[in-house]
Amino acid sequence: MGLLLYLIVGGLIGWLAGLLLGKDVPMGCIGNIIAGIIGSWIAGELLGGFSTFGPSVAGIHIIPALIGAVIFVFILSLILRAARKR
Numbered sequence: 698m699g700l701l702l703y704l705i706v707g708g709l710i711g712w713l714a715g716l717l718l719g720k721d722v723p724m725g726c727i728g729n730i731i732a733g734i735i736g737s738w739i740a741g742e743l744l745g746g747f748s749t750f751g752p753s754v755a756g757i758h759i760i761p762a763l764i765g766a767v768i769f770v771f772i773l774s775l776i777l778r779a780a781r782k783r
Contacts (some may be wrong), residue, residue: 702755707733710757715767732773733735733757736766745770 711732715722721766740761744750752762 699755703757706755706757706759707731707737707762709733710736710759710762710766711770714770717763717767717772718774720770722770723773723777732766732770733762736764736769737762739764739768740765755767756781759772 706708708726708730711722711734714732714736715729724731737754737757740758741764746759747761749758749761751758753759
């Protein structure tokens with residue numbers, strides 16, 4: 698049950714990051730989950746002690762994970778845009 702909740706929260710965070718940037722995350726729902734989970738990891742690395750700020754659901758701190766997911770989706774969109782130009 699914990700893993701399922703973790704994946705759902707990751708998906709919601711990835712989806713919100715895509716909405717905030719106005720970008721579609723590649724691979725739809727799976728891409729949202731990946732963006733949310735990687736965003737959570739990025740937040741932990743970049744924010745250090747501040748990565749535990751805000752509410753937590755299924756072990757994911759929502760605000761830092763959303764910040765990390767926005768960073769991840771932005772970088773991913775830059776990479777995909779450069780790949781399309783080739």
